[in-house]
Amino acid sequence: MLASAYRHHRTGGFATGASELPNIFRRWRILPTDLPMTMRENLFRPIHKGLRFMIYETGLRLGTTDFSNVVDSNEVMDRLRHDLSSASSSCMLCLLRVHADHEERDLFSAVRPFVPGVVDGLIAQHGEILRRIERVSQMCDELSGLTDSQRRVDLGDQLNAEVDSLFTFYLGHLTDEETQVVPVMWQRFTDEQLRALRAQFYNRIPIERFEEWMRWTIPALNLNELFVFLSGMKAEPTPNRFADAMRVAKATLDPSRWQAVESHVGRDFVSRPPVS
Numbered sequence: 001m002l003a004s005a006y007r008h009h010r011t012g013g014f015a016t017g018a019s020e021l022p023n024i025f026r027r028w029r030i031l032p033t034d035l036p037m038t039m040r041e042n043l044f045r046p047i048h049k050g051l052r053f054m055i056y057e058t059g060l061r062l063g064t065t066d067f068s069n070v071v072d073s074n075e076v077m078d079r080l081r082h083d084l085s086s087a088s089s090s091c092m093l094c095l096l097r098v099h100a101d102h103e104e105r106d107l108f109s110a111v112r113p114f115v116p117g118v119v120d121g122l123i124a125q126h127g128e129i130l131r132r133i134e135r136v137s138q139m140c141d142e143l144s145g146l147t148d149s150q151r152r153v154d155l156g157d158q159l160n161a162e163v164d165s166l167f168t169f170y171l172g173h174l175t176d177e178e179t180q181v182v183p184v185m186w187q188r189f190t191d192e193q194l195r196a197l198r199a200q201f202y203n204r205i206p207i208e209r210f211e212e213w214m215r216w217t218i219p220a221l222n223l224n225e226l227f228v229f230l231s232g233m234k235a236e237p238t239p240n241r242f243a244d245a246m247r248v249a250k251a252t253l254d255p256s257r258w259q260a261v262e263s264h265v266g267r268d269f270v271s272r273p274p275v276s
C-alpha cells in the first residue's frame with residue numbers, strides 16, 4: 001500500500017505545493033516513509049480505540065440498567081451527560097463532542113489543503129453526531145424527572161435505542177476518518193511531522209482532559225500500538241505530554257503490560273509540571 005501511495009505521490013495524485021501546507025510544516029520537505037503501516041504514526045487510531053472502548057462499555061452498562069431503579073439509572077445517565085468539570089469526570093457524550101472539536105481545530109486543518117471534500121464530509125458527520133448527542137441528552141433529562149416506574153422503563157428502552165443509533169453512526173464515522181484521512185497523512189507527512197502535529201494537538205488540551213483521554217486510550221491499545229504510540233510521544237518536540245502519558249500508563253496497565261512498556265519505551269519519564 002505504501003509503495004502505491006508513493007507512486008501516487010510521485011505522479012501528482014494530490015497537490016504538493018509547500019504554500020498549501022499549514023505553517024507548522026512549511027519548513028520541512030514532504031517525504032514518504034517505507035515503514036510498515038503498523039509502525040507509522042497514526043494520529044487517529046489510538047484515541048479512536050479509546051473511544052470504541054468507551055462506547056462498548058457504555059453500551060453494556062446502559063443495556064443492563066434497571067430504569068425502574070431511580071438512583072442507579074440516574075447515576076448511569078449522569079455519567080452519560082454530566083458536563084466535564086473535574087479531573088475525575090467521565091462524561092461520555094462530552095468526550096464525543098470535544099473529540100470532534102479537537103479534530104476540526106488541529107487535525108482536519110492539516111489535511112484540508114489536500115482533500116477538502118473529504119474534510120467537509122467528515123465535518124458534516126460531526127454535525128449529525130452533535131444533533132444525535134443532543135437528542136440523547138434531552139431523553140436523559142426527561143427520564144431523570146420521571147417517577148412512574150413503568151414510564152421510566154419504557155423511556156429507558158427508547159433511550160437504549162437512541163444511544164445504539166448514535167453509537168452505530170459514530171463507529172462508522174471513526175472508520176471513515178481512519179480510512180479517508182490517515183492514508184493522506186501518511187502520504188503527505190513524515191512521522192516526524194505527524195509527531196509535531198500531535199504534540200501541538202495534545203499541548204492545547206488541558207492536562208485533566210488529556211489524562212482522561214489517556215485513561216480510555218492506553219488500556220485499549222495492544223502492545224505494539226503502545227510501543228509505537230508512547231515511543232512516538234517520547235520523540236515529539238518539547239514540550240510534549242510523554243511523561244503524563246507514561247504516568248497514566250503505569251496507573252492503568254496491568255503489571256505485565258506495564259513492565260513491557262517500561263522496558264521498551266524507557267524509564268526517563270520523571271514527573272514534571274503540566275504544559276499550560
Ligand SMILES: [Fe+2]
Binds near residue numbers: 103122177
Ligand atoms: Fe470525528
Ligand SMILES: [Fe+2]
Binds near residue numbers: 103174
Ligand atoms: Fe475521530
